[in-house]
Amino acid sequence: MLTLPLIILIALLVLYPAVYSIHLATLNKSMQKFVGFGNFTFLFKRDTFWMVVKQSCIFAVTAVFFKALIGFIVAHFVHNIPGKKQRKWRGMLLVPWVIPPAMSTLAWLWLFDPSYSAFNYTLSFFGIGPVNWLGDTAWARFSVILVNVWYGAPFFLIMYLAALKSVPEQLYEAAAIDGANWWQRIWYVTLPMMRNIIAITTLFSLIVTFANFDIVRILTSGGPLDRTHIFATWAFKVGIEGSDIPLGASVSLFMVPILAIAAIFILRDVNKRGNEA
């Protein structure tokens, strides 16, 4: 009885739309005729679609990798800081995650501004630039990933910090007595102890990054020439701005396989640990 509102909410506004989008994907643009896999075969023939697939994968994998790496490194540094100061540093370093991404991306957009703004001004002292941050394909991709890393790394930092704290100190002492250097300590003690958290955080972040919309939308809107579009932004462009709802639905459906794989792994992990407890 108590779960009824929950069930209704999920069924009506999550499950139904999910199924409905499959139905939508089989209609023609005016949504009056059934076209079967017509939208999909149409997409397969378009270069832009394959570009979006490629870009989404590059975007998600690179961003998640650097988020995880930076999070891991910074977590170690924060972990080294004693007591009260650690709290302060942790508080400061989590700020990017707290600011709504739409707001902070605006700040980045302004930092990237080619003519008036900060990055090119600073770089000009080193005799570099001006760099066309968002207008040049390679730089635009770099910028989009950079902002995503900036936004997501603190999440990894916090997760890893929590995990680091749960590694018993004795293990490091034992390793030190056995003459392990810092690299061996990380490789043989820290990483195995943190494996679960690393796996689950990475998978989770993979889902979120893959489905990201705000950052790309605000920074480049997919430009220059669709070179930074990812699934979500392209689906928005095709489906809402181009008012071809079925085609947009088909585009966003292509996120499902990757999301499903990541979700299955997360679920396995969560259940496994549920059983251990």
Added chain:
Amino acid sequence: MSTLAIDKSGPTRKVKLGSMSRDRTWALRWSYFFLVLFAIFFLTPPLYMLITSLKSSAEISAATNPWWVFHPTLSNYVELLTSNQFLRFFWNSSMVAIMVVIVTMLISVPAAFALARMKFWGSATLATGVFLTYLIPDSLLFIPLFKMLATVQEWTGITLLNRWYVLLFIYPTLTVPFCTWIMIGYFASIPKELDEAALIDGASWLQTLTRIFIPVALPGLIAATIFAFTVSWAQFLYPLVFTTSVDQLVLPVGIITSLIKGDVFNWGQIMTGALLGAAPPLIIYAFLMDYYIAGLTAGATKG
């Protein structure tokens, strides 16, 4: 030659003996050094927001040093905080966020209570299902939801699209699963003896929930509330798709669509708006950091 030989054999032991604490201080110094670097990376955009928000348009377009304010002015703040349009965005955002928090709590706390304590047919499956829905991103659902709302609007004649209150139905799909999930974790960690004692004393389920579970799991409840608030405050895609008229917009969409006029970027105002938009979550975070972090890590560690 001889000194070299001595260096090689002699001091190695000495260094080993005194190395523990020296290693530590050096590790600490390096940690601080790198943390400062990373802090610069992490804090540049928000600080730059603040710097720009204190500048007049004239100073911004004068192309002076962008990292410094030469003539600080609050005119951007005054202008925005007296503009009806901006206050309208702020009001819409607050209304949506606060009401979504209430709706979320009303749905997820009883559900979490039931899932954590009452074993009924399908309860385990439902708990897993709740977690799975948390993993479904907004960018997968916005197109079918848009079409659904349009269809419902056609059938019933109730205007749903382009009204801020439609967000009250949509946002809970993002907040409820996670809040239910972490509340299940908190409720499950309450010892069974506690509610058994309450039952023996003749408490109904409702009384057990309000008198025992909610007070004991208050930290979890606060964490869930903060989560629900920040998610609804920051959500960008749904309001961008579902609302278009200026008076119906929430803050993130409002700033982007109304302060950017064509190709004219009034950066002083945009940054001020962004900073004001980022303020509520930042203030909550500043005061309730521990709850915030508890909620953040709970998703993965409480499972």
